[in-house]
Amino acid sequence: MKPFLATAALLASATALAAQTPSTSPDGASWMRYPALSPDGRTLVFTYKGDLYTVPSSGGAAVPLTSHAANDVMPVWSRDGKRIAFASDRHGNYDVYVVGVGGGEPTRLTFHSAPEYPYSFTADGARILFGAARQDAAANRLYPTAAQPELYAVSATGGRPTQVLTTPAENARPSADGRFLIYEDRKGGENAWRKHHTSAVARDVWILDTRSGEHRQVTTFAGEDRDPVFTKDGRAFHYLSEASGTLNVHRMSVDGGASQQLTQFTGVPVRFLSMADDGTLAFGWDGQIYTMAAGGKAQRVPITVTADDKSNRQRILAVTQGAQGLVVSPNGKEVAFLYRGDVFVNAAEGGGTKRITATPEAETGLEFSPDGKALVYASERGGKWAIYEARRARDAEPYFYVSTVVRETPLISNEKQNTHPSFSPDGKTLAYLENRNTLRVIDLATRQARTLLTEKELFGNDHWFQWSPDGKWIAFDLDVPGIAPSEVGLVRADGTGQVVNLTQSGFNDARPRWILGGKAMMWFSNRDGMKSVAQSGSTQQDAYAMFFDREAWERFRLSKDEFTLVKDAEERLAKARGDSAKGKDSAAARTPAKPLTLDLADLDARRARLTVASASLGDALVSRDGETLYYLARFERGLNLWSTNLRSRETKMVLQLNANGGNMAWDREQKFLYLLADSTISRIDPSAATPKRDVVSLAGENSLDVDAERAAMFDHVWRRTRDTFYTGGFHGADWTTLRAVYAKYLPHVGTNAAFTELLAELLGELNVSHSGASYAFTTPTDDATASLGLFYDQAYVGPGVKVAEVIRGGPLDRSDVRLRPGAIIRAVDGVDIEPSRDIAELLNRKAGKNVLLTITDGGATSEVVVKPVPPAEEGRLLYARWVRRNAEEVDRESGGQLGYVHIPGMNDGAYRTTFEEIMGKYATRQGIVVDTRNNGGGDLVADLAMFLSGQRFFDYTTDTRSAGYEPNFRWTRPTVAIANEANYSDGHCFAYAYKQQKLGPLVGMPVPGTCTFAGWESLPDGIRWGVPGLGVKDATTGQYLENLQTEPDVKVRNEQRAAAAGKDQQLEAAVAALKKLTQQRTAVVP
Known part of the structure; x- marks a missing residue:
């Protein structure tokens, strides 16, 4: 790394x-x-x-x-x-x-x-x-x-x-x-x-x-x-x-x-x-x-300074993988995608790649026009996001991917930030987002625009919406002010009427798609899926359908046998009418849809779960006849392609992909699925007897101007920060002036590392947490020092290395080795460890490989074959050891009356461990030390505050024995929390809430005010940067918690000398405070 x-x-x-x-x-x-x-x-x-x-x-x-x-x-x-x-x-x-x-x-x-x-x-x-x-x-x-x-x-x-x-x-x-x-x-x-x-x-x-x-x-x-x-x-x-x-x-x-x-x-x-x-x-x-x-x-x-560049500033990059943002042309002959922020079109079956844009700025939001003759996209040029249209210049060239000349014109370019273009089905109007939180529709002939949604219904930076097949409605992800879970909304495209909340579930409902010609809608929801113990943890989802047409709903509910009878009758009727109906399906696909009449009454009664088992979903599509659901789902490892017959409920895996992410699109005839998974485009015939994944070969080139791209990325970071920073005052920073201050360095920046540092210096002016920039890349030959799971005696200066401690659970913590402190490791793979040599040199790139150690212990020499572990695994072992030492000290100093847990991050795994330890191992203890030092954050503060604030209101008992109590899923006895300067993000939220809610004494050092939401984004060259787009306020005072430091009730610093000698002064103070609390309270043992 x-x-x-x-x-x-x-x-x-x-x-x-x-x-x-x-x-x-x-x-x-x-x-x-x-x-x-x-x-x-x-x-x-x-x-x-x-x-x-x-x-x-x-x-x-x-x-x-x-x-x-x-x-x-x-x-x-x-x-x-x-x-x-x-x-x-x-x-x-x-x-x-x-x-x-x-x-x-x-x-x-x-x-x-x-x-x-x-x-x-x-x-x-x-x-x-x-x-x-x-x-x-x-x-x-x-x-x-x-x-x-x-x-x-x-x-x-x-x-x-x-x-x-x-x-x-x-x-x-x-x-x-x-x-x-x-x-x-x-x-x-x-x-x-x-x-x-x-x-x-x-x-x-x-x-x-x-x-x-x-x-x-x-x-x-x-x-x-x-x-x-x-x-x-x-x-x-x-x-x-x-x-x-x-x-x-x-x-x-x-x-x-x-x-x-x-x-x-x-x-x-x-x-x-x-x-x-x-x-x-x-x-x-x-x-x-x-x-x-x-x-x-x-x-x-x-x-x-006179210096030559170490690499070309103008570069040609081969476009053979790394695709993003897949869309399929209406004729099914072309696919468009993004590569490093530029637009490309490829033959749907592979073999031809055409670069459409060649700008240092990024393009996004691709879509073909309904007639397939144009591409629209948003591009960040000239200090703003505008929407552009690209068209083939020569009629003799029927496809983009074989076009020699493509002409681009701006469709929507003004002082606003315009993104996410989407054509109406007839191609006459275009929906788009203005300034991130306003959905507008423009008539492309008259240039008249109307507003459909505002920040009352939309919040954030990216929003999902989709036209109905008749172009009269738009379904979208609805953000209800003050309510965290998203809903699915519906709005008329002509701007009349009220926004309709279709789901009203309180769960997360999102990504609506029109199906069955607009007679129904499919969407994702977590209402039936298994969820993490923590409320903010991951949850499984299902695909659901909501029917706006009663006849379609009743047809959907027919059993397999009933549906067979209906189909037979329809086929006999069609045969009696002759062959005039042949070809109507394909013709209908090219003619405008009839206006829909949406029955919005009693929608809860016309709702169905489509997936048979909840999972982590990537994308989903329904076949044209509404009989089959195809979806990307993760049940164990990665996402795989599955199908469910919606009539028989038969479910099977179509293709094993093990993908990290993906999205899908039909071709015109809905015969082939086009899949973008892990930056690779594939074509799949899901109905084939043995479906296979045909990778769409890309063969394009991207001419990269490194300096121009960097300047564009700088402007993007500055502008996005201006538009999304959570508070308008920028914490006192003059954001307009700072752009010029730091932009002047751009001609002097020659590496990604330098550019990363420049961005970090700029963002550092905001005096805000969750900000900065990072850049990393790896090569197979990078050093990676493997670990033997040992502490070494730092005072030893002879040949080999002296063992100070064998870490529990490490590679050498084995019954057949019995390595003791004081043993000397003399050689690694036959190479002697001279007094002047660092063992790290001999362990680089050895993780998971057999390594021969020559060991001297008490005069006896032996050889041991061991598999060292990666640095991350050593870190896990060291953390477990640290927690174990703290728990043993609390147990020892309290005579077994108190328990100890450490919460390293605010996530479901940490919550499960906390719940398991407190309600299991320490269920009968009189109090718990809740250690949150160095907690890096996440989203768990509400769960922990609820869990630690339980008040017993029922006892399940006889005259002689208690059998339990309520609430039996919350801790009802005293706690003391420990925090320090390294608590971050939700780690600070917890310290603040713990003290504000008076859950117990807070011990340790002041916690900097970093209780804010992160907002990270990746740039085309791999740099990751961010500033917070959402703050957190105390609901009672209205004060932002960012830069509001939380002071402990008992301030204790772990002094360097004491900590190095094995003394944890903060833990000692926490135990003393908890002892005092438990002595003041008469324990009620369940």
């Missing part, structure tokens, strides 16, 4: 940055990042276009230090100024490398697949301090998470890393004498590029006395304090602080006190602080690099 996680830590994001401004530009290069000043103050090193460059600190032409296709970032100088350590993702993840100041081939120093980032050289220059979430020490009591790295040191010439601290210490830098380390803490996983937030998760500066082991907090500003560096005499330090409103350079005594602001920059933040021995500072601001002599003013360093 090559992660570019702009929502992770500033250091952990460590993306390669680039600039494209030529050396002849009057302003020189821009978007230069991660500058570091040499100890003698003469030379700067920085990242540009994914490589490291050096330049005199007075300015001039930069010289490349590295030249590699990988991303080289975060350079740090050796104490003597002769070497530079940096992070590079040359093996799929960031490792620490070192290179001489004159360049040459770098030396790789670390080999673990966890991202490893250098912070500084040690005072003696012999080792390099770096951060990585490899594995906490066995004694550590902090939550095991990749969001909080440990601190390590590795020899500057290579060797086995050693753990310096098991607690987070980012940007750690030593004092000149090496006694002290100054660092910034890391308390959670909030977007590292977020600005202006004042909360408990913001970074603070600490100093570690390496002799005593004491950690001392030296900054207490509620916002960001980061990038600390000692002065030469060690009496003070410089750092970056947002105390002035944006990150600026500050100075403070190591003894604390008032800080002195040294720079007065406004707008974008100062980044990447470093210092020379003479006190000269270097940092980045506004894409440039600055230096500031001690007591002086900041000076911009004029830099020019």
